[in-house]
Amino acid sequence: MMTDRKDNFELATFGAGCFWCIDAVLRKLKGVEKVESGFSGGHIKNPPYREVVQGRTGHAEVAHITFNPDVISYKELLEIFFQVHDPTTLNRQGADIGTHYRSIILTHNSAQENIAQEMKQKIDSSGIFNDPIVTEIKAFEAFYPAEEVHQDFYTRNQGMPYCTFVIKPKVDKLKRLFAEKLK
Template identity: 50%
Template sequence: MKTIVLMVMVLLSAGSVGAQSAKLQKATFGNGCFWCSEAVFQRLKGVTAVRSGYEGGAVVNPTYEQVCTGTTGHAEVIEVTYDPAKIKYDELLEVFWKTHDPTTLNRQGADIGTQYRSVIFYHNNEQKAVAEKYKKELNDTRAFGKPVVTAIEKASAFYVAESYHQNYFNLNGEKPYCKLVILPKLDKMEKVFKAKLKH
């Protein structure tokens, strides 16, 4: 009898784990260097994982060196896994648009090239509709003073970047790029999105 009860409990717990994971959704954003983007989105409540990678190009399994040439068509992106019960897609979009300059074409600060373009890769029609509506509102209200040039494209093959790009800021916080570029962005984020951050 104990064995049967134990088996039932195991099955029930497995089912609840499956139900929880089924609730998780993905969002994919390109907004400049993925080291910065990853560090920003890792700190949001409801975000369970962030992977840096490449998307939107023609070359299969591109390397970082290939993508850096700007000839593969890929953008540096982050794939965000999140729980929509804790953070909505439009909240992710708000963070996306407020933590980079979406008015510069193929450029973020000193990083220049199509691989640094501002782009949203939507995973379903709902994400597409929300992103397009949000972008229209930003342009209608001239929120950035200049037109938002962020591309909104259907998600295509996502290629995970090399292991040394993953969790970059957390593992390399003492490096000059992290101190000079990423840390100020995180400090600004702390002020603007304090209520959305993990403790």
């Protein structure tokens, strides 16, 4: 079992649609030591990508983040998470449709759960979004890394249409709204 804190680092696990998108955004943040794309929240051990995208595993595509809370807090990561995807669409982000694309926060301890629940409630009641937030919040159980081809996908494939039209606008939004938090 993974620990919640090793030395000065903590873990966070978020699903915000395609893991390539959230991975690209989080890698740019000060205090983020490591981002790994993979699967979590389901019922199959070590699922291959092809089974996850067919909806048979219960897993969501997620980014598993190692971060330094002295540089960037869990709350700040959540603020960014809620800004760079649409937390009001159930089992989809744009043209990406399926339960594996759901908005999900997998908490590693009770403090994270409390912060996530409070932030979701605060944002939901603020009226920022026209529709209710459907982001699932549940306890982290396990993380399964995706195949190597999925790791740091945006950096290695910026010329691909998906990167240009789907991921780049999210990265641009991050730069516009959170410039002071960038590496």
